[in-house]
Amino acid sequence: MQPNHASGPASRLAARRLTISYTHRTVVRELDLEIPDGSFTVLIGPNGCGKSTVLRALARVLKPSGGEVFLDGTPIAGLPSRHVARTVGLLPQAPITPDGITVAELVARGRYPHQGPLRRESPEDRRVVERCLEQTGIGDLAARPMAELSGGQRQRAWIAMALAQDTELLLLDEPTTYLDLAHQMDVLDLCARLHRDGRTVVAVLHDLNQAARYATHLIAMRDGAILAAGPPATTLTADLVQQAFDLPARIIEDPESGTPLVIPRVHR
Amino acid sequence: MSRLVTAGVTASRRRPVLVGVGCVVLALGIALASLEPGSLFTSMTSADVFVFEQLLLPRVLIALLAGASLALSGAVFQSLTRNPLGSPDVLGFTQGAATGALVGVTVLGGATLVVAGSAWIGAVASAALVYLIARRGGVTGGPRLVLVGIGVAAMLGGVNDYLITRANISDAAQAALWITGSLDGSTWSGVVLLAAAAAILMPPLILASRALRIFEMGEDLAVGLGLRTELLRLSALAAAVVLAATAASQTGPVAFVALCAPHVARRLTRASGPNLVPSALVGAVLLVAADWLARYAIPDRELPVGAVTGLLGGGYLAFLLAQQRRTGRI
Numbered sequence: 338m339q340p341n342h343a344s345g346p347a348s349r350l351a352a353r354r355l356t357i358s359y360t361h362r363t364v365v366r367e368l369d370l371e372i373p374d375g376s377f378t379v380l381i382g383p384n385g386c387g388k389s390t391v392l393r394a395l396a397r398v399l400k401p402s403g404g405e406v407f408l409d410g411t412p413i414a415g416l417p418s419r420h421v422a423r424t425v426g427l428l429p430q431a432p433i434t435p436d437g438i439t440v441a442e443l444v445a446r447g448r449y450p451h452q453g454p455l456r457r458e459s460p461e462d463r464r465v466v467e468r469c470l471e472q473t474g475i476g477d478l479a480a481r482p483m484a485e486l487s488g489g490q491r492q493r494a495w496i497a498m499a500l501a502q503d504t505e506l507l508l509l510d511e512p513t514t515y516l517d518l519a520h521q522m523d524v525l526d527l528c529a530r531l532h533r534d535g536r537t538v539v540a541v542l543h544d545l546n547q548a549a550r551y552a553t554h555l556i557a558m559r560d561g562a563i564l565a566a567g568p569p570a571t572t573l574t575a576d577l578v579q580q581a582f583d584l585p586a587r588i589i590e591d592p593e594s595g596t597p598l599v600i601p602r603v604h605r
Numbered sequence: 606m607s608r609l610v611t612a613g614v615t616a617s618r619r620r621p622v623l624v625g626v627g628c629v630v631l632a633l634g635i636a637l638a639s640l641e642p643g644s645l646f647t648s649m650t651s652a653d654v655f656v657f658e659q660l661l662l663p664r665v666l667i668a669l670l671a672g673a674s675l676a677l678s679g680a681v682f683q684s685l686t687r688n689p690l691g692s693p694d695v696l697g698f699t700q701g702a703a704t705g706a707l708v709g710v711t712v713l714g715g716a717t718l719v720v721a722g723s724a725w726i727g728a729v730a731s732a733a734l735v736y737l738i739a740r741r742g743g744v745t746g747g748p749r750l751v752l753v754g755i756g757v758a759a760m761l762g763g764v765n766d767y768l769i770t771r772a773n774i775s776d777a778a779q780a781a782l783w784i785t786g787s788l789d790g791s792t793w794s795g796v797v798l799l800a801a802a803a804a805i806l807m808p809p810l811i812l813a814s815r816a817l818r819i820f821e822m823g824e825d826l827a828v829g830l831g832l833r834t835e836l837l838r839l840s841a842l843a844a845a846v847v848l849a850a851t852a853a854s855q856t857g858p859v860a861f862v863a864l865c866a867p868h869v870a871r872r873l874t875r876a877s878g879p880n881l882v883p884s885a886l887v888g889a890v891l892l893v894a895a896d897w898l899a900r901y902a903i904p905d906r907e908l909p910v911g912a913v914t915g916l917l918g919g920g921y922l923a924f925l926l927a928q929q930r931r932t933g934r935i
Contacts, residue, residue: 398828422831429825433687435818438877449819450831454812502830 346407348374349537350395350425350506356403357390357561364390365561367404372506372554377532378539379548382558383582388541389430389510391558395539396427396508422450426504428495430511434483440494441479444469447501469500473527489520496527507531509540513547525551549573549596557581573597621874621883628886632893636665639897664791668893668910670799671788671852672862674807676888677881678849679863680870681810681841684817684879686751692863693732693849695754696842699858700761701731702850703784706857707768710780717790720783721854728850728858731761736842786859786911788896795855802851806844811881813841818878859895859911861918862888868925891917 346353350372357365365387372378372395380388393399395406397413406413413421426447434443447469448462470476473493483491492512499507509528513521521544529551532538542548548555549569557564557572559581565572574597578586584601591598640661675693683691692698705727709720739753769777782789816837820827827834849863866888870880873887895913902908 393825396825396829398825418828418833419831422829425829427825427829429823429829431823432826433821433823435821435877436871437875442877446819446822447830449815452815454815508829 346371346410348372349409350539351407352391352395352404353407354404355391355394355401355406357387357394357399358402363402363561365394365401368561368563370556370563370566372537372539375535375537376554377529377552378537378554378556379552380539380541380556380558381543381545381548381581382564386558386581387561388556388558390561392508392510392539392541393427393429396425397421398427398429419450422502422504424504425506425508426499426502427508428499428510428512430514432495434491438483439479440475440481440483440486440497441466441470443483443494444479444497444501447498447503450502465503466501469497472500472531473497489516489523492516492520492524493527496524500531505535506537506539509538511541511543513542513544521547545573545578545599546591546596549598550591550594569596573599621876621880624870624873624883625886627873628883628890632669632886632890635890635893635897636669639665639668639893639900659793660791663793663796664788664896665893666796667791667799667855668788668896669889670796670803671856671859672866672888672890672892673885674799674803674848674852674888675859675862676866676870676891677807677810677885678845678852679865679888680867680879680881680884681813681817681845682863683867684821685838685841685845687821687823688751689868690864691751693728693846694758694863695751696732696735696846697754697758697761698728698732698846698849698853699784700758700765702728702853702858703765703780704731704761704768706783707765707772707780710776710783711768711772715776715779720779721795724783724857725850725854728853729846731757732842732846732850736839782909783857784911785909786853786857786914787909788856788899789907789909791855799852799855802848806848807885810841810844810848813837814879814881817841817881821878856892857911859892859914861914861922862891865914865918865921866891869921 348371352368352370355365355368355370356363368391370391380392382388390399394401397406400414408416408421408424445458445462445466448458448465451462470479473496475490475493475497478486478490478494483494486494496512512524512528516524525547528538528540552569554567555569555572556566557577564580565577573588575586575588578584578599586602587600588597589600640657679692682693682695683689685691686695702724706720706724708727709715709723713719713723735750735754735757738757739750769780772780816832819830819832820834820837824834867880867884869891870883870887874880874883891914892910895917896910899908899910899913902913
């Protein structure tokens with residue numbers, strides 16, 4: 338697990354000695370992290386452990402106070418912003434839905450890094466928008482105002498927008514928050530499909546069982562440090578849950594998927 | 606499917622064009638009416654010609670240009686602060702301009718050019734001050750900018766009150782008229798100045814529409830889409846402040862045009878995004894119409910145009926807020 342500092346990172350997206358501080362508080366300290374190419378990586382950990390912070394730094398939305406994020410072996414801070422935007426897509430936790438926007442318009446905004454300052458939408462842009470609408474199953478909602486959609490439909494539209502950015506790496510910050518269970522599974526199935534199609538997907542999730550079921554690579558964090566990383570089957574143990582959440586739990590096999598299933602113990 | 610997608614994207618593109626055309630027609634119509642065309646065709650004395658060429662025509666042109674400039678600036682501010690109440694006032698613009706004008710009137714002698722220049726400097730300087738205070742670690746978050754702006758505006762308001770109490774009565778009256786906003790002193794040199802500012806600053810701001818549309822979806826998403834947000838914020842704020850300050854140097858900080866015009870434009874176009882061009886056109890209509898009202902609403906008595914836009918804009922804003930409250934959005 339100890340990466341070699343002398344050689345460059347092995348994967349396309351990685352962090353070395355990453356330190357992130359807000360005004361008076363260091364949230365992440367000297368963190369080394371690899372996002373395996375082609376993986377569906379899920380970041381888990383208790384509230385405030387720094388998992389969203391790390392994700393935002395990977396998308397260079399946050400400027401680290403120390404260390405470096407590497408994209409394809411190059412420090413991301415030095416890369417042209419348009420190049421990064423064509424390689425790494427980010428769906429943040431609380432994007433702002435512009436007033437009066439339709440679904441198709443919203444998704445079309447994902448094409449921004451592919452357009453010049455003067456160029457209007459190209460036929461290629463329109464094709465990609467259409468494909469993304471269909472991939473997310475909201476083709477028939479294209480002309481509807483976002484304000485009229487349900488929470489689940491709205492989240493699909495946002496994911497379609499991130500997809501329209503057409504990046505090989507896709508970062509999603511808690512994409513299932515505020516959705517009911519059926520819509521959560523729906524969004525995760527969609528993410529899994531995007532991953533199978535060849536994208537590297539990184540998501541922050543709260544639900545450990547969903548993380549175990551969908552992730553190919555799990556990163557567990559606490560207090561701004563990584564506790565464990567690896568495939569869910571070997572990584573998600575009772576010890577880890579205890580360490581990360583101070584929560585005594587049993588791990589059994591998920592009868593549906595065969596992945597680890599976390600059952601919190603009953604307190605008496 | 607494809608037709609639906611196209612419909613979704615283009616449905617909202619036709620209305621803005623219609624609104625734009627409508628505004629141009631309306632603005633020109635009111636402008637022509639204000640020029641008192643009846644007198645054009647009857648025999649004009651040389652005095653009439655003078656009034657027309659040197660007083661009426663520049664006045665109408667300044668109303669159009671200043672209205673468009675203030676409104677465009679307001680639309681940019683609403684977009685950049687992601688706040689429907691955004692306007693250059695967010696950066697202490699009116700108070701700063703007033704401080705400049707008061708200094709021009711009370712300390713520097715009160716010549717028209719001097720007042721215009723010092724008001725311009727006051728507005729731009731207060732905006733720069735707010736930006737610099739709000740900037741931390743190379744970043745100015747939207748809310749921080751607004752809060753610092755309120756603080757600086759309050760301080761400048763205190764300075765202004767002090768300057769007015771120190772001024773003699775005629776200076777104070779001159780300053781008060783300027784702060785209210787008036788098109789009375791419109792000159793051809795003012796027209797040239799506003800036209801030049803518009804020609805230089807409006808095209809880049811309108812080109813920034815696409816970037817502003819991305820910016821509105823939130824800082825994280827905009828950065829993720831490759832937008833250099835702080836660069837956009839700084840350059841668009843600077844351009845919008847200079848545009849509004851130049852307009853205000855000729856007319857005074859005409860109340861509410863910057864705040865109100867973008868809302869009217871948005872309601873008319875029903876389009877998402879900053880609506881920059883429709884806003885500018887609505888602003889031109891608003892100011893030229895307000896000036897027309899100011900001159901003819903009360904027979905034989907001319908109101909300062911700022912009083913009319915204040916009454917109209919304030920009324921409209923109250924209506925808007927009441928309506929949004931009823932639909933549960935506030």
